[in-house]
Amino acid sequence: MKNKTSxxxxxxLLVMALILAMTACQSTPTTSGSTAGSSGSSTTAATSxxxxxxxxxxxxxxxxxxxxxxxxxxxxxxxxxxINATVKFTFISFANWLQQTNLMIAGNEKIDILWTxxxxxxxxxxxxxxxxxxxxxxxxxxxxxxEVLGQDILSYCRxxxxxxxxxxxxxxxxxxxxxxxxxxxEKYDLDLDSVEDMDDFTPIFQxxxxxxxxxxxxxxxxxxNTMVGLIAKGTFDILDNWFGVIRYDDPDMTVVxxxxxxxxxxxxxTVHDWYQAGYISRDAATSTASxxxxxxxxxxASVFYSFKPGSDIQEQARTGKPMVTVSITDPMQATSNxxxxxxxxxxxxxxxxxxxxxxxxxYGNSDIVNLFDCGIEGTHYVKTDDGFITLPEGVESSNAGxxxxxxxxGNNYLSHIWEGYPADLWEQYESFNGPDAVKSPxxxxxxxxxxxxxxxxxxxxxxxxxxxxxxxxxxxxxVKLPEMIAKMxxxxxxxxxxxxxxxxxxxxxxx
Numbered sequence: 001m002k003n004k005t006s007x008x009x010x011x012x013l014l015v016m017a018l019i020l021a022m023t024a025c026q027s028t029p030t031t032s033g034s035t036a037g038s039s040g041s042s043t044t045a046a047t048s049x050x051x052x053x054x055x056x057x058x059x060x061x062x063x064x065x066x067x068x069x070x071x072x073x074x075x076x077x078x079x080x081x082x083i084n085a086t087v088k089f090t091f092i093s094f095a096n097w098l099q100q101t102n103l104m105i106a107g108n109e110k111i112d113i114l115w116t117x118x119x120x121x122x123x124x125x126x127x128x129x130x131x132x133x134x135x136x137x138x139x140x141x142x143x144x145x146x147e148v149l150g151q152d153i154l155s156y157c158r159x160x161x162x163x164x165x166x167x168x169x170x171x172x173x174x175x176x177x178x179x180x181x182x183x184x185x186e187k188y189d190l191d192l193d194s195v196e197d198m199d200d201f202t203p204i205f206q207x208x209x210x211x212x213x214x215x216x217x218x219x220x221x222x223x224x225n226t227m228v229g230l231i232a233k234g235t236f237d238i239l240d241n242w243f244g245v246i247r248y249d250d251p252d253m254t255v256v257x258x259x260x261x262x263x264x265x266x267x268x269x270t271v272h273d274w275y276q277a278g279y280i281s282r283d284a285a286t287s288t289a290s291x292x293x294x295x296x297x298x299x300x301a302s303v304f305y306s307f308k309p310g311s312d313i314q315e316q317a318r319t320g321k322p323m324v325t326v327s328i329t330d331p332m333q334a335t336s337n338x339x340x341x342x343x344x345x346x347x348x349x350x351x352x353x354x355x356x357x358x359x360x361x362x363y364g365n366s367d368i369v370n371l372f373d374c375g376i377e378g379t380h381y382v383k384t385d386d387g388f389i390t391l392p393e394g395v396e397s398s399n400a401g402x403x404x405x406x407x408x409x410g411n412n413y414l415s416h417i418w419e420g421y422p423a424d425l426w427e428q429y430e431s432f433n434g435p436d437a438v439k440s441p442x443x444x445x446x447x448x449x450x451x452x453x454x455x456x457x458x459x460x461x462x463x464x465x466x467x468x469x470x471x472x473x474x475x476x477x478x479v480k481l482p483e484m485i486a487k488m489x490x491x492x493x494x495x496x497x498x499x500x501x502x503x504x505x506x507x508x509x510x511x
Contacts, residue, residue, distance in 0.1 A: 173432055180324050
């Protein structure tokens with residue numbers, strides 16, 4: 001296990017609180033391969049004058065924003081000159097994403113660029129011909145994409161033999177641990193340097209409980225982002241859906257049931273001990289309250305978390321309190337870290353070539369990137385004397401008009417850095433994603449559950465019954481975990497494991 005304590009304490013912008021769960025708006029570094037065409041774009045072999053006028057419909061997963069028309073107008077000045085196209089954005093909430101986009105494509109609505117994700121049916125979208133293969137389009141119109149991402153990263157976005165998505169540049173790995181309030185760490189002189197594994201947090205939480213009895217020492221998010229779920233990702237590649245996993249240190253890629261592994265039992269026993277000791281809130285399994293809101297309201301001292309460079313700064317923005325991160329794993333990289341946010345082209349696009357030209361601009365044109373990521377200078381941000389950006393006077397995240405948009409699409413290595421982040425943030429990202437990351441032996445594998453939909457639905461229902469309780473310590477794993485496993489067996493878990501192993505074996509033969 002790897003222990004690293006980060007203590008960057010800088011002035012943070014509240015605008016970052018509205019960033020996606022893994023976001024931060026940044027600026028151009030001087031690292032190799034990340035600044036292709038920083039002020040222009042080698043988008044197309046044709047000139048703008050040779051192309052008919054076209055409107056690009058771009059559908060993205062995010063909340064609506066007030067100043068969309070302003071951003072479209074500014075982007076159109078660039079896109080009309082480059083590829084004789086205008087842009088029209090449609091934003092759909094994550095909660096409504098799958099239902100609404102499935103209906104749009106089934107109804108043959110015009111969509112050119114469609115945001116896709118391994119967590120929102122990317123593999124199924126490719127298998128069902130909702131999105132198209134991109135290999136030929138990338139070869140013809142995607143020179144900046146290839147220069148920025150490289151062929152290896154693009155190859156991880158394949159379904160079968162073809163590329164179906166272009167990932168945004170961001171954290172393509174994650175390390176796992178706990179993020180704590182800095183003031184409490186200093187007040188009680190908590191020894192974070194000695195933390196090497198999950199059990200080492202026990203005396204820290206004990207101290208917090210004894211001295212802050214009205215505050216839960218720790219907690220987690222919901223669903224797969226529980227305390228146990230996050231730390232398990234430091235050992236296992238979940239292969240898209242948790243139903244059948246492999247160990248990072250297993251080159252044979254033997255698919256196993258996570259819930260039957262000794263590692264999972266050990267993690268559940270640890271958090272159950274914490275729950276019984278009072279370190280975890282009594283309603284941890286059922287509460288829908290955000291961990292960040294709980295920390296902000298002095299109801300929780302820490303939360304289990306997946307980290308990237310700048311996580312402490314990002315989460316200070318959400319909580320309003322300086323934070324300290326403690327990782328207990330190395331950065332781990334699985335396919336889902338890369339394919340979590342991508343740009344694809346819908347089969348309902350009348351002009352896929354123009355759509356790819358536009359996607360390529362997102363990787364080579366800094367003006368496009370910064371308009372989308374940060375907004376309009378003077379309206380949504382201003383530059384500081386030392387090269388960062390900050391909110392204009394009188395502007396807050398609640399009335400910004402164009403909240404920071406990073407990581408959703410494109411080459412974020414070209415976007416400005418918000419004040420408070422380190423100037424070398426993107427260099428840190430390249431190390432984090434590359435040489436520092438432990439690669440899954442199944443890197444590039446994407447699982448399709450189309451053959452076992454009935455079994456997956458049945459086991460999902462079982463997990464809804466047990467998982468939150470087990471992974472927050474509320475339920476006794478000695479009693480409830482065997483009960484859950486028995487129900488999974490009856491519901492067809494072995495069928496899922498065999499199906500996934502067969503796909504893994506085919507993947508090994510291809511590699």
